[in-house]
Amino acid sequence: MAKVLTSRxxxxxxxxxxxxxxxxxxxNSAVRGCMVIKPYGYAIWEKMQAELDRMFKxxxxxxxxxxxxxxxxxxxxxxxxxxxxxxxxAVVTHYRLKNKDDGQGVEVDPAAKLxxxxxxxxxxxxxxWNTYKNWxxxxxxxxxxxxxxxxxxxxxxxxxxxxxxxxFLWQEGHTAHATRKEAEEETRQMIDIxxxxxQNYMALPVIQGHKSEGxxxxxxxxxxxxxxxxxxxxxxxxxxxHFLGQNFAKAFDVTFTDKTGKLDHVWATSWxxxxxLMGALIMGHSDDNGLVLPPKLAPHQVVIVPIYKNDEQYDTxxxxxxxxxxxxxxxxxxxxFDKRDTQKPGWKFAEYELKGVPIRLALGMRxxxxxxxxxxxxxxxxxxxxxxxxxxEKISALLDDIQEGIYxxxxxxxxxxxxxxxTWDEFINTLENKGGxxxxxxxxxxxxxxxxxxxxKASIRVIPIDSRQEEGKCIYTGKPSKQRVxxxxxx
RNA sequence: CGGGGUGUAGCACAGUCCGGUUAGUGUGCCUGCUUUGGGAGCAGGAGGUCGCAGGUUCGAAUCCUGCCACCCCGACCA
Numbered sequence: 001m002a003k004v005l006t007s008r009x010x011x012x013x014x015x016x017x018x019x020x021x022x023x024x025x026x027x028n029s030a031v032r033g034c035m036v037i038k039p040y041g042y043a044i045w046e047k048m049q050a051e052l053d054r055m056f057k058x059x060x061x062x063x064x065x066x067x068x069x070x071x072x073x074x075x076x077x078x079x080x081x082x083x084x085x086x087x088x089x090a091v092v093t094h095y096r097l098k099n100k101d102d103g104q105g106v107e108v109d110p111a112a113k114l115x116x117x118x119x120x121x122x123x124x125x126x127x128x129w130n131t132y133k134n135w136x137x138x139x140x141x142x143x144x145x146x147x148x149x150x151x152x153x154x155x156x157x158x159x160x161x162x163x164x165x166x167x168f169l170w171q172e173g174h175t176a177h178a179t180r181k182e183a184e185e186e187t188r189q190m191i192d193i194x195x196x197x198x199q200n201y202m203a204l205p206v207i208q209g210h211k212s213e214g215x216x217x218x219x220x221x222x223x224x225x226x227x228x229x230x231x232x233x234x235x236x237x238x239x240x241x242h243f244l245g246q247n248f249a250k251a252f253d254v255t256f257t258d259k260t261g262k263l264d265h266v267w268a269t270s271w272x273x274x275x276x277l278m279g280a281l282i283m284g285h286s287d288d289n290g291l292v293l294p295p296k297l298a299p300h301q302v303v304i305v306p307i308y309k310n311d312e313q314y315d316t317x318x319x320x321x322x323x324x325x326x327x328x329x330x331x332x333x334x335x336x337f338d339k340r341d342t343q344k345p346g347w348k349f350a351e352y353e354l355k356g357v358p359i360r361l362a363l364g365m366r367x368x369x370x371x372x373x374x375x376x377x378x379x380x381x382x383x384x385x386x387x388x389x390x391x392x393e394k395i396s397a398l399l400d401d402i403q404e405g406i407y408x409x410x411x412x413x414x415x416x417x418x419x420x421x422x423t424w425d426e427f428i429n430t431l432e433n434k435g436g437x438x439x440x441x442x443x444x445x446x447x448x449x450x451x452x453x454x455x456x457k458a459s460i461r462v463i464p465i466d467s468r469q470e471e472g473k474c475i476y477t478g479k480p481s482k483q484r485v486x487x488x489x490x491x
Numbered sequence: 492c493g494g495g496g497u498g499u500a501g502c503a504c505a506g507u508c509c510g511g512u513u514a515g516u517g518u519g520c521c522u523g524c525u526u527u528g529g530g531a532g533c534a535g536g537a538g539g540u541c542g543c544a545g546g547u548u549c550g551a552a553u554c555c556u557g558c559c560a561c562c563c564c565g566a567c568c569a
Contacts, residue, residue: 084569156568211569344526344527344529346527346528346529348529349529349530
């Protein structure tokens with residue numbers, strides 16, 4: 001078989017890029033730094049969206065939509081926020097084009113200069129809090145639990161498909177609460193939902209924790225994140241949930257009257273995940289044959305490939321294949337029956353492996369005579385012949401088994417790659433030779449964190465929520481520390 | 492914005508140093524026959540402003556000048 005992909009071990013970045021393109025998920029567009037998400041990639045994203053949206057609604061959230069453009073003045077009201085985003089924003093300065101005087105195309109009409117420039121949203125806190133000001137007067141108006149599915153633009157210098165693109169799709173939740181406690185609980189609840197989604201749907205184990213001060217969201221008092229480990233030993237931030245305190249309420253003058261008649265600023269959170277999750281899904285599970293999709297997110301859980309030598313056999317096999325497809329559908333399994341006579345079976349096998357379809361069924365005359373079918377699972381690449389009798393139940397169970405299997409495989413990889421390190425030499429050595437997550441002591445200062453990052457390119461991914469208190473010494477300065485934090489090189 | 496590199500068929504590239512038939516290879520595409528239980532074989536075919544502009548020359552993908560675009564490494568990136 002002709003190798004379509006480079007090997008993971010040879011060149012991980014190249015392998016990833018090839019895979020995204022060849023599996024038909026996405027490609028670079030004519031616009032620098034922007035990505036075209038192709039139908040198959042978008043279908044996976046839609047599955048993710050559907051599950052996340054359900055989880056948000058089950059916890060009382062509602063969807064809404066706010067403008068793409070943010071007046072510059074809104075954006076500058078929160079000092080830390082503007083500091084964090086200013087450098088990477090696209091700015092609209094004019095609202096009209098005109099024909100060139102020489103008739104050769106169009107140019108920006110200088111007469112159409114905007115009084116105030118508009119920023120293409122890199123995130124929506126400012127426009128939303130400007131709006132919330134009008135929505136909130138009393139404690140009776142609270143909480144506001146709103147989510148938005150949208151695109152945002154961050155003008156990154158260097159981009160990679162799904163992991164960092166100039167424009168990307170995401171959801172951003174923006175909530176307003178009467179008390180600090182309630183907002184903090186919301187922050188925590190949402191990171192739990194993200195972790196739940198990552199583990200139970202994406203089959204990717206994650207570590208939850210607080211970001212250090214230096215890595216916090218611009219304008220937040222606390223940032224919670226989930227971090228996943230990719231197969232090349234680098235970390236990927238897969239989702240964040242921010243406790244914003246009263247910063248945005250103060251910046252946008254959002255106050256409410258509480259039960260006792262006292263005026264106070266509203267407490268806020270924001271949280272989001274993006275199409276970057278697609279990158280996590282791809283890098284977390286795939287192998288040299290292509291994608292490996294968890295059954296819960298695969299656009300097609302099963303594909304049926306007919307095998308035949310002539311028209312007569314084609315008809316027979318198609319008829320039986322159709323019966324099987326319907327039986328599986330009845331069981332709630334999503335099935336594609338690839339009846340195309342323009343591609344051959346071997347080609348189809350390779351294609352669906354590249355696309356990560358969890359189960360492939362091959363049906364030929366031999367099977368029809370014996371009342372059997374060939375069942376191949378993508379995660380282990382194992383094939384077996386099964387009776388068609390009782391197939392839906394077996395496939396259903398097999399899908400659960402695959403979902404669990406790929407989670408366990410990723411979990412074992414993750415756990416095998418968490419290392420506890422106590423000295424600087426050991427830290428450097430582990431980073432260089434093994435990669436992965438490193439649990440080590442840190443003196444808690446931003447200065448030390450920055451120095452470690454400058455010297456090693458490793459950053460503090462999170463201060464894990466569940467890590468136990470333990471006396472130790474900072475690996476860099478030797479100063480006392482009470483808790484290990486999670487270091488890694490990251491995407 | 493610095494350092495390096497590349498522009499030749501839908502895609503990937505050779506040819507450029509040392510100018511010389513009708514610009515080539517792989518892959519993909521189209522047609523036909525044979526195939527079909529792991530990305531088929533053979534035969535035929537279509538497809539090119541050689542990034543753009545100017546110059547040198549009998550003659551330029553190739554040499555010279557200018558411009559443009561893109562890629563990689565930095566800077567940037569909760």
